[in-house]
Amino acid sequence: EIQTGRRTGGYQPTLWDFNSIQSFNSKYKEDVHLERAAALIEQVKMLLQEQVDDVRCLELIDDLRRMGISSHFDHEIAQIFNSKYFNNNETGERDLYSTALRFRLLREHGFSVSQEVFDYFKNDNVTDFNPSFAHETKGLLQLYEASFLSAQGEETLEIAREFARKFLEKRVVDHEIDDINLLTSVERALEFPTHWRVQMPNARSFIDAYKRRPDMNPVVLELAKLDINIVQAQFQQELKEASRWWNSTCLVQQLPFVRDRIVECYYWTTGVLERRQHGNERIMLTKIFALVTTIDDVFDIYGTVEELQQFTAAIQRWDIESMNQLPPYMQICYLAVFNFVNETAYDTLKEKGFNSVPFLRKAWVDLVESYLIEADWYYNGHKPSLEEYIENAWISIGGIPILSHLFFQLTDSIEEEAVESMHKYHDIVRASCTILRLPDDLGTSLDEVERGDVPKSVQCYMNEKNASEEEAREHVRSLIEQTWKTMNKEMMMSPFSKYFVEAAANLGRMAQCIYQHERDGFGMQHSLVNKMLRGLLFDSYE
Numbered sequence: 001e002i003q004t005g006r007r008t009g010g011y012q013p014t015l016w017d018f019n020s021i022q023s024f025n026s027k028y029k030e031d032v033h034l035e036r037a038a039a040l041i042e043q044v045k046m047l048l049q050e051q052v053d054d055v056r057c058l059e060l061i062d063d064l065r066r067m068g069i070s071s072h073f074d075h076e077i078a079q080i081f082n083s084k085y086f087n088n089n090e091t092g093e094r095d096l097y098s099t100a101l102r103f104r105l106l107r108e109h110g111f112s113v114s115q116e117v118f119d120y121f122k123n124d125n126v127t128d129f130n131p132s133f134a135h136e137t138k139g140l141l142q143l144y145e146a147s148f149l150s151a152q153g154e155e156t157l158e159i160a161r162e163f164a165r166k167f168l169e170k171r172v173v174d175h176e177i178d179d180i181n182l183l184t185s186v187e188r189a190l191e192f193p194t195h196w197r198v199q200m201p202n203a204r205s206f207i208d209a210y211k212r213r214p215d216m217n218p219v220v221l222e223l224a225k226l227d228i229n230i231v232q233a234q235f236q237q238e239l240k241e242a243s244r245w246w247n248s249t250c251l252v253q254q255l256p257f258v259r260d261r262i263v264e265c266y267y268w269t270t271g272v273l274e275r276r277q278h279g280n281e282r283i284m285l286t287k288i289f290a291l292v293t294t295i296d297d298v299f300d301i302y303g304t305v306e307e308l309q310q311f312t313a314a315i316q317r318w319d320i321e322s323m324n325q326l327p328p329y330m331q332i333c334y335l336a337v338f339n340f341v342n343e344t345a346y347d348t349l350k351e352k353g354f355n356s357v358p359f360l361r362k363a364w365v366d367l368v369e370s371y372l373i374e375a376d377w378y379y380n381g382h383k384p385s386l387e388e389y390i391e392n393a394w395i396s397i398g399g400i401p402i403l404s405h406l407f408f409q410l411t412d413s414i415e416e417e418a419v420e421s422m423h424k425y426h427d428i429v430r431a432s433c434t435i436l437r438l439p440d441d442l443g444t445s446l447d448e449v450e451r452g453d454v455p456k457s458v459q460c461y462m463n464e465k466n467a468s469e470e471e472a473r474e475h476v477r478s479l480i481e482q483t484w485k486t487m488n489k490e491m492m493m494s495p496f497s498k499y500f501v502e503a504a505a506n507l508g509r510m511a512q513c514i515y516q517h518e519r520d521g522f523g524m525q526h527s528l529v530n531k532m533l534r535g536l537l538f539d540s541y542e
């Protein structure tokens with residue numbers, strides 16, 4: 001029923017208070033560890049350059065990324081991919097495993113290699129893959145992984161995914177995979193394909209798997225174990241700074257109903273911005289996540305319709321005088337956003353000579369307008385169709401200000417044309433926000449609808465199609481898969497900086513990570529996600 005008056009979100013307090021966050025420490029800040037890591041990095045560079053067998057080289061590159069250390073080797077890896085040898089399409093080999101591995105890594109590195117490399121493995125009337133490959137577990141696994149790099153209309157990759165999934169699942173069920181490491185890799189891929197996995201939050205579990213492999217390289221393993229501890233020490237420093245900012249805003253004290261989740265906000269950024277040098281960007285992004293969470297809760301839980309209309313009007317006007325008409329709890333929200341935007345815009349103007357205020361302002365206005373639409377729907381008991389809902393909800397998830405701020409942070413020389421293209425909302429923005437929105441609905445909408453919120457994608461589909469919840473969830477999962485095809489195409493074509501495109505893809509990936517198993521790893525602090533979070537931020541890797 002429609003509850004009026006002040007509600008609560010039913011969220012638990014934070015698991016880590018200010019003092020516990022400030023007390024985290026790591027011995028891996030010391031030079032002795034940094035020097036050892038530097039020496040190991042040089043040895044792995046040699047390893048990369050010595051690899052004459054290109055499949056072994058591809059496997060090493062894949063392993064380095066999954067263990068979270070490939071950013072040390074960007075230059076060496078780029079050299080390898082740009083060498084003619086790797087780039088030729090008419091590869092002689094007729095081996096499913098190496099063809100699929102090469103295809104995935106080339107596409108992941110921005111080469112739009114054609115799906116036709118798989119034609120050889122299809123049956124005569126090209127409607128499916130040749131069943132003679134159905135017993136090659138390693139080849140099937142790489143074919144399955146490669147299929148997630150598909151853009152719309154790439155029929156062969158569509159067929160590849162179904163073919164590989166069918167036979168991999170069969171081999172798992174029939175216990176036909178004797179190699180425990182291969183079985184682990186297959187189960188891991190069937191749960192989440194590599195292409196959908198963020199790097200740092202998954203690194204620890206992959207290092208665990210790597211050290212059990214007979215073909216693991218001890219130098220690579222030592223570097224991976226040392227490096228994840230070194231990066232943990234860096235992440236802790238960044239988290240402490242973000243926590244000091246959050247504490248100084250006093251938003252938690254003044255708005256006790258909002259989610260106090262600064263650690264989870266910071267954790268999110270370790271998936272979005274995976275490069276060591278982007279520490280300041282992670283701290284800025286943490287602030288955005290915290291502000292979006294706060295305002296989302298004001299609209300979803302606490303504000304009356306009149307107050308929400310006033311807040312929206314004040315943001316639309318974007319002048320400091322507008323604060324006066326707002327109730328006190330909204331004044332502090334307003335000023336927190338206003339100050340944050342102007343502070344980041346100041347940096348962009350100072351460092352890059354570009355005035356980002358009009359674009360950042362538009363991003364925040366678009367967000368609160370979408371919140372107001374949802375609030376109106378809720379208070380009027382409106383049940384939108386799935387299409388009507390998504391048309392607004394890809395905006396109300398908060399990805400637009402996130403990506404707008406990231407655009408200015410991650411673009412070195414800012415061109416007016418690229419800024420306009422980004423802010424008309426380029427397809428890559430909508431794809432990223434949609435892959436952020438849909439897993440969020442799968443993870444949070446049951447709690448949200450129970451406490452009182454607008455029907456979300458799952459509920460809209462159930463209402464519209466008179467479908468069961470499981471049918472609705474399956475449909476939403478298929479929408480995520482479809483949206484990834486748009487994201488894949490945009491990643492290959494987009495005119496934006498490599499780091500921005502990477503962050504846009506990772507923003508959605510991290511939602512899939514936070515809401516894995518369709519539970520709320522953010523608001524409700526789901527234990528599985530919390531274990532991964534502690535493993536990356538707090539517990540050293542021994």
Ligand SMILES: CC1(C)[C@@H]2CC[C@@]1(C)[C@@H](OP(=O)([O-])OP(=O)([O-])[O-])C2
Nearest residue numbers: 292293296300396397398440444522
């Ligand atoms: C960072 C976020 C993705 C953004 C702010 C907090 C979130 C975890 C999510 O919160 P939620 O309440 O689920 O958003 P919505 O469903 O109310 O739009 C929206």
Ligand SMILES: [Mg+2]
Nearest residue numbers: 296297300448
């Ligand atoms: Mg909400």
Ligand SMILES: [Mg+2]
Nearest residue numbers: 296299300396
């Ligand atoms: Mg909301």
Ligand SMILES: [Mg+2]
Nearest residue numbers: 300374453454
């Ligand atoms: Mg809402």
Ligand SMILES: [Mg+2]
Nearest residue numbers: 440441444445
């Ligand atoms: Mg939600």
Ligand SMILES: [Mg+2]
Nearest residue numbers: 300444448453
């Ligand atoms: Mg919600």
